[in-house]
Amino acid sequence: MTRPPDRTARNVALLAELFPACVTEVRSPDGTPRTAIDLDLLRTELGEYLVEGPRERFHLDWPGKRDALLAANRPAVRALRPDRAVSEDFDRTRNLFIEGDNLDALRLLQETYLSKVKVIYIDPPYNTGSDRFVYPDRFRERADDYRTRAGLVGNLATDGRFHSNWLSMMYQRLTLARTLLRPDGVLLISINDVEQANLRRICDEIFGEANFLTQFVWLNEGNVDQQSAIKGVHEYVLAYARDLTRLGRPAIIDPNIEEESKLFNERIENSITKNGPANPESTITLPRGFPAWFDNGYIAPRDDKYPKILDPITVENGRTTQQTRLKSGWSSRNLLELFIANGCTPIQDAKGRTTTFALTDRGAIYYAKHRPPDAGHVVSVLRNMGTTKQNSAMLAGWGIEFSYPKPVFLIEFLIRTFTTANDDALVLDFFAGSATTAHAVFRANAADGGNRRFVLVQYPEPYPGPGFDTIADLARERIRRSGAEVKAQRAWAGDTGFRSLRLDLPSLKDARREPHEIRQKDLEHDADRALPGRTGEDLLFDVLIRFGVDPAEPIDRHHIAGHAAFTAGDLLACLDTHPPYTPELFAEAARRRPARMVLRDAGFTGDELRINAERLLGPGIDLRVL
Incomplete structure (x- = not known):
């Protein structure tokens, strides 16, 4: 099974489709041919629209920008491992909670969620000049370093790359995030004054100025009585569309509008x-x-x-x-x-x-x-949406201490502004924090009977207080508590579960070898590519991602002709090697008619059954063997 392609390879394929005359073939360092783009011919195709060299042009640049883009384009090298022990309703829920570095997660989800996310809301770490900064992106590191590295590094205001570090961190993540949005999707980013101007510039570059939607001003009116020369009582939420021409009108009315307003007249x-x-x-x-x-x-x-x-x-x-x-x-x-x-x-x-x-x-x-029933009216100033102090108090009532959580009503309002009840919208938050976004999705669904679902990503940053080892642990507990509360208060019976997955090394060893690297004694060792200690379910999630199957797809565990099996969507997988595969397994699978079937090479005890496997399944079933 091949690795998911990286973004660079996908971009080359897109250029080849647009400019077929510019496609050529070169040899890789290992001697194998590969597709490449003839840059000289591409220059000819683009003519006067191409800008090169030192010519003056309007753009934002900073030290490390090129490295950040290269890092975003690298292929995924991690895998998702299921963690049933900390999940809720693992088999049936459509919600995901991913524990790990969000850059790795965004790379990994490119194939599965490409152009499928309706709303991305993130509340990234603000560049405050403190000694606590998130996501120390190293462009090369060993697997052991990845698993043991600390979650926080410094970004002091005295650092000469104070703005550059933050911009590089955001640039690569937003570059990947854009490709996940649906054509009618929206990106929402909470930010303060320090990096607001720079963030708009990089979003203009990634999304295009024409897709700038608005810059919401959120009035965070807590603690306004503190003496200050100028007391800041606002933050921002930047909003960009993937394609503004495809974005529908909001279907919600600002809650501050008076009931007597003509906006409510039918x-x-x-x-x-x-x-x-x-x-x-x-x-x-x-x-x-x-x-x-x-x-x-x-x-x-x-x-x-x-x-x-x-x-x-x-x-x-x-x-x-x-x-x-x-x-x-x-x-x-x-x-x-x-x-x-x-x-x-x-x-x-x-x-x-x-x-x-x-x-x-x-x-x-x-x-x-x-007026149509879905008519809306949204203003750019967000008032009376709650404060961080109120939401900290709410979490404290659940035994959860967390500083500066975004108000859940603010996020709920934004989600309902850009999604509808019948949209089956996917909401992504890759700076999950205390999981306010999951709570907001539950509230939005309970309010209008929707079927929105979420994907949250949170790095296992050490938690400084009592009760939890990491912020990821805290976030999972918030999801459990908020789900139970919404069900109790709203008499709602929707999905409040989540499937918890951890980013880890792939469960399958890379079996690719150069001819000179192959030794006879290694062949038997490589017959089973699964890493020691990996279960059939671990392998299943490797398969789902590599095949582009939604890792939130409901999973059925059952037996076929005495063999443990998983069904997820149109995929049937038998990934345990004991007992060995039998003709009866293939006969039963042929009757079930899955679109795809995945087996392990180590499950075959002889060549005859392996050679005849596809014939026994019959036409129309795509067989893959790990």
């Missing part, structure tokens, strides 16, 4: 008579049969007030009986003409509202707009 009525420099007089001709808001009547011509009536109007049974001309300035002339051209039947305005027009008994033309 039907909006108003006159389209509007005179002024921007709306000069023009004549509109209403056809016979134009609707009226009265059954029968007569309106005489007039020239003394707007709208001026040039022809007499007679209405019978709620419709005009002859063609009529009116003169005025009009606020919605184009929409009215579309209504007339549509046979005076309802049309949709630019906001998706069903719109009709009609005459009143005073000769005015009114529109009536019916």
Whole structure:
């Protein structure tokens, strides 16, 4: 089984599709041929649109930027190992909690969640100039170093690379995160004043300025009575779309809007008579049969007030009986003409509202707009969303101490702004912290009956207080407590479980060898590629990721012809080697007709069954052997 391709290889494939004339072939250091891009030909294709060398151009640069991008493009070298002991409803839940470095996790999830995530919300470590900074990205390190390295390193303000370190850390993660978003997906990042300007610049580069959505200002109004020259009471949430043209309108109304607001009216009525420099007089001709808001009547011509009536109007049974001309300035002339051209039947305005027009008994033309049930209204200033102090107190009530957690209502509001109940949206947070995002997903689903699910990633940073060994342990406990509370308070029976997975070395040894490296005595040693101590379920998650199967797919454990087996989606895996495989196993698998089947080479006791395995399964089943 091959490793998942790295992002560089994927980018080469995309260039080859766009510029096939630029594709060439070179030999790797080991002598094998591989596809490459002829840069000279690519320059010719791009012509004047290519910028090279020292020419002036608008961009953000810093020491380490190139290394950060190279690190993001490296292939995944980790695997996911299941941890049932700390999971909740492991087999059935669609939620994931991944313990480990989020850069490794983002690399690993490229194949599985490519273009599938609806919302990414992150609250990364702010660049405060303290001696505690997260994710010491080493571009080369041994596996043992990875497992034993500390979770925190310093980024003091006295460091000459104070901003560069933080930007490199964010740049590579956001580069990978963008590819996970759906075409209509949204990235949301909490940030303060220190790096807000730089963060916008790198997001403009990664996502494109055209996909900048807004910069929310969150009023965090706790402790405002402390004396200060200028007391900061706000932070930001940057919002970028993967493709702004694909993003739908929010389906939620800001909770601070008064209940009496017209935004809550299902039907909006108003006159389209509007005179002024921007709306000069023009004549509109209403056809016979134009609707009226009265059954029968007569309106005489007039020239003394707007709208001026040039022809007499007679209405019978709620419709005009002859063609009529009116003169005025009009606020919605184009929409009215579309209504007339549509046979005076309802049309949709630019906001998706069903719109009709009609005459009143005073000769005015009114529109009536019916607000769709999913209409929303979101403002850029987020007020009354809770404070970190309130949320710290809530966690303390569960025996969890955590400094500066984001308010759960703030994250719930953002999630409901950019997802809908029937969207089956996937929400990703790769700086999980105390797992506020998981709590917010539960609340959002309970509020509207949705089926949103989450993927959270948290490094096992040592926890300084009592009760937990790591922040990851604390986050898992928060998910359990919040899930139970939401179910109890909302009478909701949705999914509050999570499948806990740990980043570790792959369960399969890399069997690739150069010809000169192969020795006879090693062949028997390499017959079984599984590392010592790895279970069939460990191997299963290696298989899921390598095949691009969602690691949150429900798993059924069962037996086929006496062999332990797993079914996940359209995949059937028999990954234990005892008892050895038998013809009956293949006969039963053929009856079940999975799309894919995975076995271990060590499960075959002879060559005959191995050679005939595909024939016994029959056509249409993709067989892979580890």
